[in-house]
Amino acid sequence: MSDFQNIDMSRRGRIPKRDYLAQQLSQMIQNGVLTAGARLPSKKKLAGQLGISVITVQEAYARLIEEGLIRSAPRSGYFVERLDRELSADAQAPETEGIVTVRDEDCFYDPAANSNHNRQKKIAAINDVSGFGRCSLTVSLPVISAMKVQCCPLPTSIFSNHTGFPSFFYQDFTKNMKPYIKEWKKLGLRFDGIMTGFLGSVEQIEIVRQFFHEFNTDKTVNVVDPVMGDYGRLYPTYKQDMVDGIRDLVRDADIVVPNLTEACFLTGTPFSNDRWSIRELTAMAEKISMLGPQKVVITGIPQQSFISNLCYEPGKPVHIIRTHRIGTSRSGTGDIFTSIIVADAVNGVEFDQSVRKASQFIKRCIKRSIDMDLPLTDGVCFEEVLHTLR
Secondary structure (H helix, E strand, O other), rough: OOHOOOOHHHHHOOOOHHHHHHHHHHHHOOOOOOOOEEEEOOOOHHHHOOOOOOOHHHHHHHHHHHHHOOEEEEEEEEEOOOOOOOOOOEOOOOOOOOOOOOOOOOOOOOOOOOOOOOOOEEEEEEEEOOOOOOOOOHHHHHHHHHHOHHHHHHHHEEOOOOOOOOOOEEEEOOOHHHHHHHHHHHOOOOOOOOEEOOOOOOHHHHHHHHHHHHOOOOEEEEEEOOOOOEEOOOOOOOHHHHHHHHHHHHEEEEEOOHHHHHHHHHHHHOOOOOOOOOOHHHHHHHHHHOOOEEEEEEEEEEEEEEEEEEEEEEEEEEEOEEEEOOOOOOOHHHHHHEEEHHHHOOOOHHHHHHHHHHHHHHHHHHHHHHHHOOOOHHHOOOOHHHHHHH
């Protein structure tokens, strides 16, 4: 029953108990906390632990069965179904490299007449593209643009919709990243900020490290979101060699934004579901800072009815920025957070002020999403409140 200790029904806000429980269990399955074949507690046992009725658990289980996430075995109980992440042939695009085209014909513009492409602040955003589900580059591009900074996406992979859905189309972009970057070099692009999100392989991590070195200037702010895991566990695609690679990437960062789980893996600190003291969190942030980054924010720290972020800068007081918890976690909130942090850094906003802005904006996004009754998989409807972001 230890996997279910993090389910706190008091945090459900206005969400019905059955829906909140189904959401929490669904996230545990999607994130790999509950693996294929795992047996769920009996309805009576889970109801007793969470302080809810057996009928509520039964209705939550029925919803998960309908969504294909669990199955009921007569006289045996409830079991997690295998999430089919293996792509069929028609869902996997062929691994072909893109084509560089050099035009000999007359251009629509004179390339020599206005060759300075660095007159506006720019951020290179390195992440995957998810066509539906509001996450990754689909989120970063509009958020950074709204903050008056040009966002230049560098895709690591292309998804029809994010992997929280039962099926998706996928194209790995690794083979195309270097020739894609080469064209940016031809244009003489310089970036005021570089941000990274989820990276799918050791090879991609190395490409990003090279990108940092090749495009970095005295004014460039490198921001790493070390997307590796949650709930105390690594994502299924992450092994120790990738954790080591991300740790090396953090050495090149000016700002790093790990969640609690990722901070533990970066520092070799055992993860615990118990309450963390400010001293323990500060010690982890200090260890991360010693790798290289001068600014660290550990995100998503649960503190009773609050979600807190710890901001650390060497030689400065530690700031704990708290917001009231509403609803539950949704896809893309981390991408929104990191996008605001990097755009503010480029615009010269103080670090703790930026973290506070990002936290409050995400809260508004989640509240509006709850009001609109959007599915968790669909992320947050930031479009509804984007005009409040300054």
